[in-house]
Amino acid sequence: MELTNSEHGGVTVIAVKGSIDSLNADQLTRAFARPVAQGQVMLVADFAAVTYTSSAGLRSLLAAVKDCRQHGGDLRIAAPQAQVQRVLSISGFAGIIQIFADREAALDSFRAAA
Template sequence: MTEFHVDTTASGIGVVRPEGRLNMVAARQLKSVLADLVAGGTHRIVVDLADTSFIDSSGLGALIGGVKSTRQQGGDLRIARPTEAVLTVLDLTNLTKILRPRDTVDGAFDD
């Protein structure tokens, strides 16, 4: 089972840390977590994938949905520290162009 840890930085950036597999079941939870953050006024979100061992199309869909909803509110969703397994899927699907992985959570919005 995938666990989600949610924090907000002092600068108002939401940080979501999924631990485990981002599959069809966990993707629903991720969508809900992201939607709650956006509805609560957090429009800049970093998804820290350092503890995510696997991602499938449902997990990718949840991330892309998060990008769309944050951008509609004038913000953005960034990913940080993807594992090799996750990075491989992102590369194979060419989603690194949209989700552009960051090396650190703290530096995800430093551009």
Template sequence: MELRKDVRGGVTVIAMDGRLDSETAPRVQQNLEALFPGDGLVVLDMSQTTYMSSAGLRVLLLVYRQTQRSAARLALTGLSDDLREIMDATGFLAFFTVVDSVEAGVEALTV
């Protein structure tokens, strides 16, 4: 899993590329904590996330909890049908603002 950070209009965009599973989750969690602004606006672009296991869901839960402890706001974008189905079945979609594109995420967080 590769993470890339960009800033668009004051919003941090973190692109997640690859598999989010038990092998990659610990490193992804550590790297996300380093890239995540404590009180900013963040879009997680998951359009290149090809697979997510329960370990990946745990990473997203920890990111969600981090936003709840701070003044940060978070949106997810680029969820494939498979990822959306997993997150819906587990109730995770209810925790996040989910949008179709990075641009929509930036707009949703800055309105």
């Protein structure tokens, strides 16, 4: 799994590439926690290049969204591939975390809320 962070008008985008599983989910959890600890509580998880997520990845997402919301922000998911979207839907995450077709739509959702 590869992670890349970028800033977009006060929103931190964490682009994830590869598979998320029990071997690397802690790395993802830390990647989400770092910006929140620095007061950057509006996050987008860009999943365009995520090919698989296990329940460990879902736990990482849940921890991140809770952390963001406790600090007045939120986590949004952008561009999940069909198989990952299916996992998010079946697990009920589509009702917990807002999911957008692409990164720009996720970023726009924060702008619209401001």
